[in-house]
Amino acid sequence: MRREAVALPALALGVFSIITTEMGIVGVLPEIADRLGVSASAAGLLVGSFALVVAVSGPFMTLASSAVDRRAVLAVTMGVFAVSNAVYALSTDFGLTLAFRVIPALLHPVFFSVALATAVRLGETAEPARATARVFAGVTVGFAFGVPLTSYLAGHFSLPAAFWFGAAVNLLGLVGLVRFLPAMPVGERLSYGAQLGVLRRGRTWLTLVSVVLVFAALFSVYGYFAAYLGGVSGMNGSWISAMLLVFGVVMIFGNFAFAALLRRGVGRTALAFPVLCLAVFAALFALGARLPAVVALVPVWAMVHSGGLIVCQSWLGRDTRQAPEFGNSLFVSFSNLGITVGTTVGGWSLAALGTRALPWTGIAFALAALVTVVLRLAWGERTGAAPERGTGSVRIGEESVPVGEVIP
Numbered sequence: 001m002r003r004e005a006v007a008l009p010a011l012a013l014g015v016f017s018i019i020t021t022e023m024g025i026v027g028v029l030p031e032i033a034d035r036l037g038v039s040a041s042a043a044g045l046l047v048g049s050f051a052l053v054v055a056v057s058g059p060f061m062t063l064a065s066s067a068v069d070r071r072a073v074l075a076v077t078m079g080v081f082a083v084s085n086a087v088y089a090l091s092t093d094f095g096l097t098l099a100f101r102v103i104p105a106l107l108h109p110v111f112f113s114v115a116l117a118t119a120v121r122l123g124e125t126a127e128p129a130r131a132t133a134r135v136f137a138g139v140t141v142g143f144a145f146g147v148p149l150t151s152y153l154a155g156h157f158s159l160p161a162a163f164w165f166g167a168a169v170n171l172l173g174l175v176g177l178v179r180f181l182p183a184m185p186v187g188e189r190l191s192y193g194a195q196l197g198v199l200r201r202g203r204t205w206l207t208l209v210s211v212v213l214v215f216a217a218l219f220s221v222y223g224y225f226a227a228y229l230g231g232v233s234g235m236n237g238s239w240i241s242a243m244l245l246v247f248g249v250v251m252i253f254g255n256f257a258f259a260a261l262l263r264r265g266v267g268r269t270a271l272a273f274p275v276l277c278l279a280v281f282a283a284l285f286a287l288g289a290r291l292p293a294v295v296a297l298v299p300v301w302a303m304v305h306s307g308g309l310i311v312c313q314s315w316l317g318r319d320t321r322q323a324p325e326f327g328n329s330l331f332v333s334f335s336n337l338g339i340t341v342g343t344t345v346g347g348w349s350l351a352a353l354g355t356r357a358l359p360w361t362g363i364a365f366a367l368a369a370l371v372t373v374v375l376r377l378a379w380g381e382r383t384g385a386a387p388e389r390g391t392g393s394v395r396i397g398e399e400s401v402p403v404g405e406v407i408p
Helices: 004-034 045-062 070-090 094-122 126-154 158-178 192-200 200-224 227-231 237-264 266-287 289-319 325-351 354-377
Strands: 394-398 398-402
Touching: 004 045, 004 070, 004 094, 004 126, 004 158, 045 094, 045 266, 045 325, 070 094, 070 158, 094 126, 094 227, 094 266, 094 325, 126 158, 126 237, 126 289, 158 227, 192 200, 200 266, 200 325, 200 354, 227 325, 227 354, 266 289, 266 354, 289 325, 325 354, 325 394
Parallel strands: none
Antiparallel strands: 394 398
């Protein structure tokens, strides 16, 4: 087996471990509040601060690390996440715990930016979407199993046990990356000006707006999944937990289904995605009070929801192919911005209009996203220009690969 073939699962394992650390804490916030002696709202800062730091720091941290060996960047990030989990397991001080949420958050967008670009370079030339999907599989598996397992360990053993599990998975990811990922020193580094140049194009900003709106649409509804299924569909806690598990498992398969659609056409898939969101949210509003219908709808919802990551990343990648890692950092930052906007507006909608009307928030954002995608397509199907010779390269083993290209 080629070393590169094992490297892609190693990248996915690293992504899984980071998602488990990032989102696993959501399911154990009450236990954290009790352990640290703070209110539930204060404990919530451990989640909010992470997302805010990721959104703000992503492009800057990616630029700052652009001259460092890519395998070293990935390995150091895994090490920092492992240490952070150890601190969570041992600390009873809120300030220290918060500090070690901020520190890994600074490296989170760098890891994703480098991992996605590396997956494309290591994948098949004609199949960048498939390589990207394998990395994003780590995200969906993290949501499906890593997050629930963290909650299970905290409830049945102890909160430190849950965090030691996170640290162990981080270390396993670190070993996999060091063992199977080839060294990737930066050959001729892409200049800061060349990387920032992707932001000089109006069409890039239009694409970024569409990314924000798509994620706002998805998370304005999904962010209140339990509240909607409990308040409108009448599900109890056991039913909601089962639906969350179904949602996560279906997302794994949906991720690869959308990768197949993207291979047929990025523009067409990006155009269809907001339409699919509209259909799902309209069905959720119409059928929300009918329990059997909602049980049948949840897998469809999950299938559509799973496409947000890979569709938006591929959609933005058309306009940032000259600087793929910087482009990926923009994706991480603006998708997190969309999540923040969506959950905030969804919360306002919940308070002002009631739980029943929640899908209309997603419908409004999806309509706005559809408009921006149509405008971007009307701007021109021409993608960003290919990188000029000598603008930047990364050495993978003995081969030097331009940053905007993939290797066979």
